[in-house]
Amino acid sequence: MPETDDTPQPPARLRALASWQANKVSTLGARLFARRMKLSARADFAVLAALEECGPLSQADIGRRLGLDRNDVNGILNRLEEDRRVGRAPDPADRRRNVVTLTGDGRRYLDELQKHTDVVQDELLTALSAAERRQLEALLAKLLGAHRPEPA
Amino acid sequence: MPETDDTPQPPARLRALASWQANKVSTLGARLFARRMKLSARADFAVLAALEECGPLSQADIGRRLGLDRNDVNGILNRLEEDRRVGRAPDPADRRRNVVTLTGDGRRYLDELQKHTDVVQDELLTALSAAERRQLEALLAKLLGAHRPEPA
DNA sequence: GTGCTACGTTGGCCAAACCAACGTTGGTTT
DNA sequence: AAACCAACGTTGGTTTGGCCAACGTAGCAC
Numbered sequence: 001m002p003e004t005d006d007t008p009q010p011p012a013r014l015r016a017l018a019s020w021q022a023n024k025v026s027t028l029g030a031r032l033f034a035r036r037m038k039l040s041a042r043a044d045f046a047v048l049a050a051l052e053e054c055g056p057l058s059q060a061d062i063g064r065r066l067g068l069d070r071n072d073v074n075g076i077l078n079r080l081e082e083d084r085r086v087g088r089a090p091d092p093a094d095r096r097r098n099v100v101t102l103t104g105d106g107r108r109y110l111d112e113l114q115k116h117t118d119v120v121q122d123e124l125l126t127a128l129s130a131a132e133r134r135q136l137e138a139l140l141a142k143l144l145g146a147h148r149p150e151p152a
Numbered sequence: 153m154p155e156t157d158d159t160p161q162p163p164a165r166l167r168a169l170a171s172w173q174a175n176k177v178s179t180l181g182a183r184l185f186a187r188r189m190k191l192s193a194r195a196d197f198a199v200l201a202a203l204e205e206c207g208p209l210s211q212a213d214i215g216r217r218l219g220l221d222r223n224d225v226n227g228i229l230n231r232l233e234e235d236r237r238v239g240r241a242p243d244p245a246d247r248r249r250n251v252v253t254l255t256g257d258g259r260r261y262l263d264e265l266q267k268h269t270d271v272v273q274d275e276l277l278t279a280l281s282a283a284e285r286r287q288l289e290a291l292l293a294k295l296l297g298a299h300r301p302e303p304a
Numbered sequence: 305g306t307g308c309t310a311c312g313t314t315g316g317c318c319a320a321a322c323c324a325a326c327g328t329t330g331g332t333t334t
Numbered sequence: 335a336a337a338c339c340a341a342c343g344t345t346g347g348t349t350t351g352g353c354c355a356a357c358g359t360a361g362c363a364c
């Protein structure tokens with residue numbers, strides 16, 4: 001018995017479409033991640049990673065660094081602050097801003113998320129060799145470099 | 153004056169993450185597409201392309217080909233049927249199924265969507281040479297080939 | 305001081321990707 | 335033949351992401 005592969009192929013028009021492919025890869029990543037953690041933790045990871053790498057940031061700066069909307073950053077920070085993973089305090093130098101800082105809990109949470117993310121990443125890229133992974137990363141980076149991260 | 157590039161870089165943890173990059177590329181594609189057409193037309197395009205390439209299909213088959221949920225396929229078909237772009241009729245051979253067919257209007261609509269899609273594709277891939285585009289397509293295809301298109 | 309801009313916040317919109325459940329129908333098993 | 339299970343289309347709902355609009359406050363340039 002040939003163990004028939006019952007996975008029908010998508011139309012050629014779509015298979016050749018980078019935006020379609022990227023979308024599939026993206027939702028695949030979300031699916032793999034969701035098997036291990038609450039899906040919304042992806043956004044937490046991004047924000048915490050930015051804080052860890054750049055030090056304290058204002059909410060608007062976080063948004064610019066990550067290509068996220070100010071409003072959405074606010075929501076993520078509400079979650080994180082409630083769980084004591086970030087601190088939020090008005091900037092004495094510019095009282096429009098909030099200075100967001102990483103707490104000890106936040107750092108521990110970030111480490112945990114990093115582990116899961118690494119595993120997911122490896123699952124996602126199973127089919128690719130190390131060289132191919134580097135190629136893919138470089139190509140995507142080059143593609144993204146030509147565009148503004150934010151809409152407006 | 154060096155014309156300071158005021159685009160802050162995302163953290164390295166994310167820049168090296170294929171799933172993050174893919175997500176960014178995906179939303180970028182959506183943004184570019186939305187500038188030309190209603191965003192939901194992307195899904196229409198996928199369904200119409202499947203019908204054009206494979207001929208009449210059942211709703212479940214469409215979902216399998218495109219890696220979409222049955223429920224979502226249903227919604228897309230409701231839109232398309234209302235605008236006379238597809239026909240939906242019970243399959244005489246298996247009365248559980250609906251046979252979905254492409255109409256003349258649907259074919260014309262597909263051609264229009266293809267044009268916009270081509271333009272968007274080119275905008276998205278601006279930074280990449282023809283060879284690089286082929287490489288990217290191949291790598292993404294290889295990555296996707298190792299995974300089931302549907303969750304369950 | 306007057307305007308302009310940036311900031312955080314609230315609230316809402318739309319689309320994608322799911323999941324659960326139902327009634328109908330087809331095939332299989334017994 | 336009856337009982338069972340699986341597939342199909344449909345309805346309805348949840349969560350998340352990516353937006354946009356508007357507000358009040360605060361800084362800044364003129």
